[in-house]
Amino acid sequence: DSEPRSGRPSTSRNENVIEQVRTWVMVDRRITVQELANEIGVRIGSVHSILTEDLGMRVSVKFVAKLLTMEQKQRHLEIAQDMLDNANSNPNFLNTALYSPDMVPCDFWLFPKLKMPLKGTRFESREDIMRNVMTLLITIPKDAFKKCFQQWRKRWEKCVSYQGVYFEGD
Template identity: 35%
Template sequence: MADLREQRVCIKFCFKLGKTAAETHQMLKQAFGENRLGQTRTYNWYKGFKNGRTLTDDDDRSGRPSTGKTPENVAKVRDLILQDHRLTIQHVQHTLKLVNKEFYRDVLRRLREDMRRKHPEKWHTNDWVLHHDNARPHTAYIVQEFLATNKMAVVPHPPYSPDLAPCDFFLFPKMKIKLKGRRFDTVEEIQAETQTVLNTLTKKDFQDAFEKWQKCWDRCMRSQGDYFEGDGAE
């Protein structure tokens, strides 16, 4: 394939000229032929420049960056180790409740148990599906193995598609409204306020989120994989 960085420079150039993502992809097709970047990658780079990205070099690594390394967590880990130098990594992770592949696998175990107790009819017929995004703990091997072993059907999540993730379009915005502009001294305070938000959610809130989730997927399918923003596929 032709120099990828050269094509990314061309995408940035087209964006600055006011070309659309579709026009940019068509121009790459004319210039590079079969060696051009695919449509999805072209649109993703175009969106990056539109959102303020300036560099054309590829990222050092793919995937969502870890959010577990905060000053508060670093201090807690240091205190735990000073108290007991024999602590294992697993014990530290469990104590701090960091979201990693092991933690997420345990979340899925609890989810299956809740399904068994609260929806036995769906449990027996296995008539339910799981939808999560492509965060690294979700795609880890031990998580994928757990899903396969327990025959849990998973809805595939396209990359760079926060509009399809209920947490992104439903849950996180509600939390931001409650927490925006406030300062917290400890992680525990943040957890307590977050729990307060969760406790205010009603059955109708979740019904509305599910209906919006369905509309987002319908819009995605109507676009047939093409890139769009907002109501671009309406």
């Protein structure tokens, strides 16, 4: 199965074609593998291999990457890598990241925990909101907060693994 095939070498995975795929994807992040194959004139399998193996991108239906510019993606990757490096060398650190809901514990963990029980509730004042939120906060066990930070670390690893791509959901 893993033996090299005899015959002509593949001409669809050369630097020129790889660069064309990269350019098309950067211009239109929503372009499909089929559209890329048609535009560039290579097989769908070749485009898929270029995207996943040569460009390190993920082609998936389950996780849909949020549309980010290359600069945003690079910054996202740098922040996640920095946080992982800092966590590995000093577990008591905390670095401020740019706003990115998949990397902010309040957004991916705390707010949903607070919003669900309060959904549909009418409050008379800000103090009433604060009182209800505080009541909920003190009921969250310490273990749950610890799990949140473990999830946070996994999100940094995922960001680094996927080269800065932003994902919604787990």
